[in-house]
Amino acid sequence: MRILFLNGPNLNMLGSREPxxxxxxxxxxxxxxxREQARxxxxxxxxxxxxxxxxxxxxxxxAGRGFEAVVLNAAAYTHxxxxxxxxxxxxxxxxxxxxxxxVHAREEFRHRSLIAGVCxxxxxxxxxxxxxxxxxxxxxxxxxxxxx
Ligand code: DQA
Numbered sequence: 037m038r039i040l041f042l043n044g045p046n047l048n049m050l051g052s053r054e055p056x057x058x059x060x061x062x063x064x065x066x067x068x069x070x071r072e073q074a075r076x077x078x079x080x081x082x083x084x085x086x087x088x089x090x091x092x093x094x095x096x097x098x099a100g101r102g103f104e105a106v107v108l109n110a111a112a113y114t115h116x117x118x119x120x121x122x123x124x125x126x127x128x129x130x131x132x133x134x135x136x137x138x139v140h141a142r143e144e145f146r147h148r149s150l151i152a153g154v155c156x157x158x159x160x161x162x163x164x165x166x167x168x169x170x171x172x173x174x175x176x177x178x179x180x181x182x183x184x
Contacts, residue, residue, distance in 0.1 A: 037078075039174045040103040041070065041167070042095050043085035044111035050136075058136050059163050066164045073168050077175060089113055093123045100127030104178045107132045107170035114139070114149050124154045130177045134170040135160035 043063060046053060051062035067083045074081035082103075086092055092113060099106045106124075108131050113120050124131045131154070138161030139146040152158050156177060159169045 037175065037178055038080045038082070038103045039074070039105050039107060039171065039178075040095070040099045041067075041081060041083045041107045041109075041170070042092060042099075043083070043109050044092055044113045045087040045089075047109060047111050048085050048087070057142075061164045066167050069164065070167050070171055073171055077171075079171075079175060081171065089117055089119060092117075093119050096120065096123040096127060096131070100129055103129060105130050105132065105174035107134055107167070107174055108151070108155070109134050109136070109167075110151055114151055115145055117150060121150045121154055124151055130156040130174070130181075132156055132170050132173050132177075133158040133160075134166045136163055136166055137161060 047063055050058055051060060063085055070081050070083070084095060092110065096106060106129065110117065110120055114133070133149065133151055133155040149158065157173060159166050159173065162169055
């Protein structure tokens, strides 16, 4: 089972970026936690981060070839990117939208997600644990699709 974790802009700044909102862990710390959970469950998790919308779109397209699910923290592109939404629509594997913070409890512009309608579900507000929940949701979806 191969699951691709994609991270959008400014998530490379985790650890020092608004720790009151996003916590103290770096993206590398979060990756370590996810990898440990993935190892226990015998699945392969790959982690990537980019500040570029085009690169993120390219990775979503690529995920459709060779991965079974995408766990996506699109960061600010969540609220702005039709291109990302269209890429998610174009692939045949499920995408799970995740956020560290509870976007619905923040500024109004964060309440709207352009990608939510084409993702299988949204996980937000659990801090770094949103990533582990994303992993569990992805495994569950893949297992269910194999049972069918
Ligand atoms: C975020 C929430 C987004 O609104 C914001 O632009 C981010 C991070 C989160 O993980 O809480 O960069 O996706």
